Amino acid sequence: MPGSRSDDKNGYDGVSRRSFLKGMGTGVVSTTVIPAVASAKDKIDRISQSSEGITSANITLNINGNDHRVNVESRTTLVSVLRNKLELTGTKIGCNNGECGACTVLLDGKPVYSCMMLAMDAAGRQITTIEGIADGGELNDVQKSFIENDAMQCGFCIPGQVISATALVSEGGNPGEKEIRKAMSGNLCRCGAYPHIFKAVANAAGKGGR
Amino acid sequence: MNEYRRFPRRIKTVVESEGDHHIIEIELPEHEAEVLPQQEKLNVIGHEIPRREAVEKVTGSAKYTGDYRPQGLIYGKLVRSSKASALIREVDLSEAEKMPGVKAVLSLSRDRVNYVGDVLGAVAAETEEQAEDAVRAVRVVYEEERFVVNMDRAMRENAPKVLGQENLGRPVEFTRGDIQSGFNQADEILEGEFKTQIEIHNPIEPSTSMAIWGADEILIYDATQTIDITQEWVIRILKSIFPDEDISDNNLRLRMDYLGGGFGCKIGPCGLETIAARLSKTTNSPVLIALSREENSLDQGNRPDSYQKLKIGAKRTGELTAIELEGYSSVGAASRGSDNLSPAAREMYKCPNVQLKYQGVFLNAGRSRACRGPGHPQAFFAFESLLDDLAEKIDMDPLDFRIKNYAEKSDGDTGRPYSSKGLMECYEKGAEAIGWSNRNQTAGDYAGDKKRGIGMSSLVWTGGAGVPGSVVEVDLFKDGKVNIRSGVQEIGTGTMTIMAQVAAEDLGIDIDDVNVQIGDSNYPPGCPSYGSLATASITPSVRNAIIETLRKLYPVVARRYRVSEDKLESANGVIRVKENPSRGMHYRDAIKNVSESKITGSGRRGPNPRDYVGYTFGAHFCEVEIDIITGRTKVLKYVAAHDSGRIINPLTCRNQVHGAIIQGIGYSLTEQRIMDNRTGRMTNPNFLDYRILPITEAPEIDVIFSSTIDPVLNSLGVKGIGEPPRIGVAGCVANAIYNASGIRVTHLPITPEKMINGLKTRKEGSS
Ligand code: FES
Numbered sequence: 015m016p017g018s019r020s021d022d023k024n025g026y027d028g029v030s031r032r033s034f035l036k037g038m039g040t041g042v043v044s045t046t047v048i049p050a051v052a053s054a055k056d057k058i059d060r061i062s063q064s065s066e067g068i069t070s071a072n073i074t075l076n077i078n079g080n081d082h083r084v085n086v087e088s089r090t091t092l093v094s095v096l097r098n099k100l101e102l103t104g105t106k107i108g109c110n111n112g113e114c115g116a117c118t119v120l121l122d123g124k125p126v127y128s129c130m131m132l133a134m135d136a137a138g139r140q141i142t143t144i145e146g147i148a149d150g151g152e153l154n155d156v157q158k159s160f161i162e163n164d165a166m167q168c169g170f171c172i173p174g175q176v177i178s179a180t181a182l183v184s185e186g187g188n189p190g191e192k193e194i195r196k197a198m199s200g201n202l203c204r205c206g207a208y209p210h211i212f213k214a215v216a217n218a219a220g221k222g223g224r
Numbered sequence: 225m226n227e228y229r230r231f232p233r234r235i236k237t238v239v240e241s242e243g244d245h246h247i248i249e250i251e252l253p254e255h256e257a258e259v260l261p262q263q264e265k266l267n268v269i270g271h272e273i274p275r276r277e278a279v280e281k282v283t284g285s286a287k288y289t290g291d292y293r294p295q296g297l298i299y300g301k302l303v304r305s306s307k308a309s310a311l312i313r314e315v316d317l318s319e320a321e322k323m324p325g326v327k328a329v330l331s332l333s334r335d336r337v338n339y340v341g342d343v344l345g346a347v348a349a350e351t352e353e354q355a356e357d358a359v360r361a362v363r364v365v366y367e368e369e370r371f372v373v374n375m376d377r378a379m380r381e382n383a384p385k386v387l388g389q390e391n392l393g394r395p396v397e398f399t400r401g402d403i404q405s406g407f408n409q410a411d412e413i414l415e416g417e418f419k420t421q422i423e424i425h426n427p428i429e430p431s432t433s434m435a436i437w438g439a440d441e442i443l444i445y446d447a448t449q450t451i452d453i454t455q456e457w458v459i460r461i462l463k464s465i466f467p468d469e470d471i472s473d474n475n476l477r478l479r480m481d482y483l484g485g486g487f488g489c490k491i492g493p494c495g496l497e498t499i500a501a502r503l504s505k506t507t508n509s510p511v512l513i514a515l516s517r518e519e520n521s522l523d524q525g526n527r528p529d530s531y532q533k534l535k536i537g538a539k540r541t542g543e544l545t546a547i548e549l550e551g552y553s554s555v556g557a558a559s560r561g562s563d564n565l566s567p568a569a570r571e572m573y574k575c576p577n578v579q580l581k582y583q584g585v586f587l588n589a590g591r592s593r594a595c596r597g598p599g600h601p602q603a604f605f606a607f608e609s610l611l612d613d614l615a616e617k618i619d620m621d622p623l624d625f626r627i628k629n630y631a632e633k634s635d636g637d638t639g640r641p642y643s644s645k646g647l648m649e650c651y652e653k654g655a656e657a658i659g660w661s662n663r664n665q666t667a668g669d670y671a672g673d674k675k676r677g678i679g680m681s682s683l684v685w686t687g688g689a690g691v692p693g694s695v696v697e698v699d700l701f702k703d704g705k706v707n708i709r710s711g712v713q714e715i716g717t718g719t720m721t722i723m724a725q726v727a728a729e730d731l732g733i734d735i736d737d738v739n740v741q742i743g744d745s746n747y748p749p750g751c752p753s754y755g756s757l758a759t760a761s762i763t764p765s766v767r768n769a770i771i772e773t774l775r776k777l778y779p780v781v782a783r784r785y786r787v788s789e790d791k792l793e794s795a796n797g798v799i800r801v802k803e804n805p806s807r808g809m810h811y812r813d814a815i816k817n818v819s820e821s822k823i824t825g826s827g828r829r830g831p832n833p834r835d836y837v838g839y840t841f842g843a844h845f846c847e848v849e850i851d852i853i854t855g856r857t858k859v860l861k862y863v864a865a866h867d868s869g870r871i872i873n874p875l876t877c878r879n880q881v882h883g884a885i886i887q888g889i890g891y892s893l894t895e896q897r898i899m900d901n902r903t904g905r906m907t908n909p910n911f912l913d914y915r916i917l918p919i920t921e922a923p924e925i926d927v928i929f930s931s932t933i934d935p936v937l938n939s940l941g942v943k944g945i946g947e948p949p950r951i952g953v954a955g956c957v958a959n960a961i962y963n964a965s966g967i968r969v970t971h972l973p974i975t976p977e978k979m980i981n982g983l984k985t986r987k988e989g990s991s
């Protein structure tokens with residue numbers, strides 16, 4: 015109201031997305047739906063209640079084949095643990111809200127948005143990040159194809175793109191143009207490197223780009 | 225003091241940046257590289273070479289500003305205004321300070337805020353989540369004032385005054401010839417009103433800074449398109465806050481390995497640098513601040529909207545006789561001028577009589593900033609739309625109409641000559657690639673539920689010649705390997721790769737033997753990554769630096785062949801006797817005869833030629849399909865033909881053109897900042913409601929480069945490419961939509977709703 019005084023407790027009143035997120039389960043890339051299996055319980059061995067009502071727990075996350083013990087709050091997202099606790103910063107944050115795909119990782123082989131997944135819900139699952147996507151020490155076919163076809167500009171969306179493409183290609187089954195585009199539609203690229211990304215994915219899937 | 229900041233031998237030269245022209249004084253290079261030979265003789269330049277950082281980018285090891293994790297890192301978050309216009313009575317940080325993990329709070333002591341998202345202060349905490357909690361605990365007492373967040377309302381008489389002054393900024397005016405006599409000569413005159421929306425740059429990497437205030441050095445990692453400019457600004461601000469501290473470019477260092485896109489919103493400081501530095505000083509810890517998507521949308525800049533009243537007159541035979549434009553663009557709560565709305569009207573076509581006036585309008589909203597081709601996409605959308613209508617009116621093919629008014633010289637054929645202009649070739653090749661002759665001869669004359677049509681647009685980027693001044697340093701090592709370094713940025717365009725290509729070419733070595741070092745203010749000053757100027761600025765410097773460095777080996781070669789040094793020259797790494805080129809040695813052999821472990825030299829780029837205007841050109845064509853049931857437009861095929869001079873790396877260059885077109889289609893069809901007049905808030909500061917194009921909507925894109933090698937601008941014949949392909953898209957898409965449907969949409973974005981309304985009106989009109 016013009017001229018009136020108002021008291022704004024928030025300063026800047028964005029809704030607390032994390033409290034909203036709590037208990038929501040898995041963020042999913044594109045149209046591939048993954049049920050939010052509540053298998054985390056057995057992996058959580060100590061739950062403590064802090065004074066603010068935020069619970070924290072020690073959990074074990076299996077990332078790129080290695081177990082990591084971390085203490086997380088119930089509201090902590092997987093991407094936050096990856097980037098800030100484990101220093102796996104290859105996974106990016108573009109929106110932190112399930113809209114861009116920069117944070118895509120594989121969960122039991124399927125692409126998910128790690129910003130939309132609570133770390134506790136990822137306990138006991140197999141997580142693969144961009145740092146672990148290569149075949150052993152060697153780049154995988156998707157990575158090689160991205161390099162050859164210059165499927166990148168600034169590169170900020172690229173870890174997410176490579177993860178989604180790897181998931182698609184490892185499904186096998188000769189995806190067609192529509193399937194490729196659909197599978198990659200959850201990964202935005204503001205640089206608009208899409209034509210080269212498409213070609214890279216198509217080549218890696220053994221189809222040959224247009 | 226960075227030694228390269230001293231300029232002993234000075235000369236005045238014209239430079240353009242983001243469409244504006246300035247005269248500056250620069251130092252002349254000692255020696256200028258010779259013009260490159262034709263393409264067939266080149267081994268590395270002009271070849272498709274994958275970018276050198278590709279492996280880092282596909283493995284996640286490429287470090288962006290938010291990816292460093294120094295010991296003891298804490299996280300900063302900003303306290304922002306939730307009101308569009310208010311006096312600040314109190315910012316109470318006491319609760320926030322007591323929150324778990326909080327290490328510091330900072331008030332910027334603002335007495336008023338001018339838009340939602342305006343910064344009031346900051347907090348730093350051990351985790352990002354704790355910092356967010358603390359921000360929510362800050363209590364702000366506002367005294368709210370009236371505000372205005374949309375341009376049409378801001379121009380009304382009793383509108384709230386945004387910056388305490390008139391909401392209309394100072395107009396830019398331009399006149400050529402006599403507008404009245406121009407319209408008198410016209411057989412047909414058309415007038416139109418056009419509106420374009422506000423675009424948010426939205427790089428996927430939001431603005432980010434990290435500061436480490438150490439005893440000997442203040443180190444700032446920053447997501448910036450301009451390392452040098454940002455460093456200068458940060459020094460100036462910090463000095464004003466801490467007058468007793470010794471802060472200079474000796475101890476304040478700015479670094480950035482990779483930038484996650486910018487498109488203009490990372491030109492200059494993002495404002496986080498000094499806040500992170502202050503929090504770091506207080507806490508004695510490294511502080512990282514990464515903005516959210518919402519914050520980035522609210523106050524990291526935008527392309528201003530525009531309202532343009534345009535009038536064009538032509539003879540029945542096709543000659544343009546007069547162009548008149550009145551334009552406005554809202555610039556937010558900042559005393560920034562309007563975007564340059566002149567280039568289409570003033571520059572693109574031969575026309576003796578032109579009158580232009582355009583000005584900025586202030587709003588209680590985040591400020592506008594240069595956005596990929598500032599002003600140009602707005603101007604070309606309006607101009608090329610009305611031009612097509614005029615072509616129809618005089619019954620002339622739109623391509624013929626454009627060719628009829630082809631300007632050989634700048635300023636609508638009245639000014640200095642262009643350094644080069646390969647637009648005619650672009651018209652010809654582009655028209656052929658799209659199948660221009662297949663377009664509907666009558667607009668909307670396409671049977672079926674899905675209407676198809678073809679349209680086009682010309683474009684000029686009033687820039688792209690590059691700027692002088694960038695310095696490159698070269699180390700030659702005994703094993704033949706080379707370092708080249710300069711404080712430029714890798715924004716995603718492949719700058720490092722083209723620098724390596726040029727060095728490898730001129731040194732006659734394998735590109736893998738060239739190591740490129742960039743992204744550090746401790747390196748010699750480079751050029752900014754904006755204005756499509758990086759390639760044409762830095763690559764001539766690389767060449768001149770190599771010459772200077774090789775000259776340091778001239779004594780060795782002179783002794784060997786018993787000639788004086790002035791009888792020597794260098795080519796492809798071979799230092800040889802001018803008069804007898806078979807007598808010479810490669811630097812790898814010459815360097816074995818010196819005692820030092822490496823030879824280091826440097827060179828800089830020369831001035832732009834006085835007598836020419838260096839601009840870049842293009843012609844765009846596209847085919848669209850409109851579903852008349854849903855109103856949806858789909859771009860089926862896009863052809864972008866460009867004259868950007870010599871293309872150093874067609875692979876990365878093509879990629880950049882694709883990206884600009886995809887952004888441009890988003891601008892044409894879906895993107896739009898929406899402000900709520902009631903609350904003063906942006907309603908779509910996210911990717912859900914602000915829709916940038918996903919891969920499913922990216923068309924087939926055919927990129928054509930003209931054979932132009934610019935003969936005068938620089939020794940490589942290169943011009944810029946970054947912005948030009950953004951410029952023609954909206955006009956091209958709008959014209960194709962008209963050709964398909966007979967509906968002229970004059971307000972961007974061209975949404976399904978506007979198409980349905982248009983189809984309805986048209987149907988009613990014809991029945
Ligand atoms: S960061 Fe997770 S979807 Fe954008």
Ligand code: FES
Pocket residue numbers: 166167168169170171172202203204205206207428484485716
């Ligand atoms: S490469 Fe820049 S966002 Fe995709």
